[in-house]
Amino acid sequence: MESLKQRIKKFNADTRMGNERQRIIRWLMGFVLSLFRLALIVGISYVILGPIIGIAFNSFFSNEDAYSPAIYLIPQSPTLERYSLMLTVTQYWKVLRNMLFYISSLSLIQIVVCSMVGYGFARFQFPLKKILFACVILVIVLPAHSVILPLYVTFRNFDPLGILSLITGGNPPNMLTTLFPMYMLTIFGVGLRSGLYIYIFNQFFRGLPKEIEEAAFVDGAGTFYTYLRVMVPNAMPPIITVLIFSLVWQYNDVFYANVFQISGDWALSKKLNTLGNTLSGSYRIIDPNISSLYVYAGIIMMILPMIIIYIFLQRRFIEGVERSGIVG
């Protein structure tokens, strides 16, 4: 009976076993690496998902659960009261419907305008093209904060070239609190992160082969017809990418909504920001322990629609980013 040590020594010294040895070593290395990878991914996923799960469970806590030190994550007497109150406080269904209409129309305009501009930059030669494209980069690089004050002032006294005050004969109209400023900015391709979308579309169209356009041209299609019937159907990856980005960022936007004083009826994110005050003001829920439970319910209600959209479009979205040519 030789000892284990000797057997290993023998195994190592045996040249005929060389391949076998290497195979084992490689398998071991691979195993350790994949363990390491698993730990890393699970750990980071925990950091990302942990709070969301915590919030989700906490939103079902009843008042007693909130004060009981023995309760961890799973409530003893779960209640839907947080949600039922939040549904009325935020007028959830109404605001959600308004908002879906508002943000999807904005996203649609973003896609139409930015794809046209991107196509224009990708396929045509015209004077000052380089400088104009530098302007796109400038729009991406300059944060909206740097131009927001003049925009605010402009839309508060909306009077382009003095035409409106001539017609109405009085003070120029105040466009704040309406959705008009956002639509204006988006139509003119300088809305929320429009520069980025123009860039994405430009990169994608530049990567498409010229031959398909030439074929359409030879067959007698006009430029616009070619764009609409040949280029756009081919541009699904960037369209999905821009659609998701645009929906999500618009949905989460508080900055523009605050500056243009867009009413909470159109911006769930804005309602969420003032939820604590609303609760203590109108509903006399002053206890921070309890009111935070209501806020959690509100957060879950706000992120749920987005998560659902994301789950449906997720696979196509990540493929879309990969193929939309952000990478060039």
Added chain:
Amino acid sequence: MTGVVKKRRGMTLSQRRAVTGLLFISPFVLGFLLFYVRSLWMVGQFAFSETTTEGLGYTTRFIGLENFRYAFTGHPRFTQILTESLINMVVDVPLIIFFSLFIAIVLNQKFRGRTVARAIFFLPALLNAPAIVQALDLVRAMMIGGSSPAPSAVVDSVSGAGGGSAGILYYIDLLGDIALPETVLEYIVGAVSRINTVITMSGVQIIIFLAALQSISPSLYEVAKIEGATTYETFWKITFPMVSPLLVTNMVYTVLDSFVNSRVLQEVYDTMFGEQNYSVGAAFSLISMISVCGILGIASYAVSKLVYYDN
């Protein structure tokens, strides 16, 4: 012959194409002139003058550099907030870039459940509404051990979410006992306590790096393998050069992202819309804008030294 010339309507094909192209980009050009050029001009005007608001209107009076002098010497917080935000940015950006590159490489490997992993890693980019971010940060800080000034009320109510008694700070204290140089220790501590920020701010960057990794032709790796390159060499000779053009993109994105969420822009916003002080607000925004552009310029120059362009 003259008939043919007339049919051309005075424009060559390339001129006609140029006009069509300009038509395609005209919304952007108009928008840029109307909303950006004009706005930047107005910001300049505000910053160099004293503004008095009356009702819905305002009047300006030119006062030169007074507002800028006030920003640096008169205002109680601005200089401090500005330097703090810029330093945060300079520390965060390299961490985020390296982290997202590393994660992208990990996620690019073939293993079961990687679609799920990718979806999860991108999630923070979807949940970036301020209220959500605040709430999530609060809960997360408590999970990790409470280095943040969370109100005790919320701490109690969500201690369910995993509040451990031995937080991260305890382990950091342990590190102090090893005789590491002070500065190294500080950076490690800083990096560790920033791990949340880093993870939540890397969503978009990870996706971009992943896309770049996917676009590398497998034949390059095959060649390297045949030539007997080690994994280490393969990374530095193939992977890194091929994704390096995206370093600049990601860096610009990261700098802007962390700038938009920084305290200095909050200050600008409060001054402009809270105190209705247009001039000082405009001066603040110009100063912060110029400093960020400076950082971007220096950083892009530095990074572009590393970039390999494939043409």
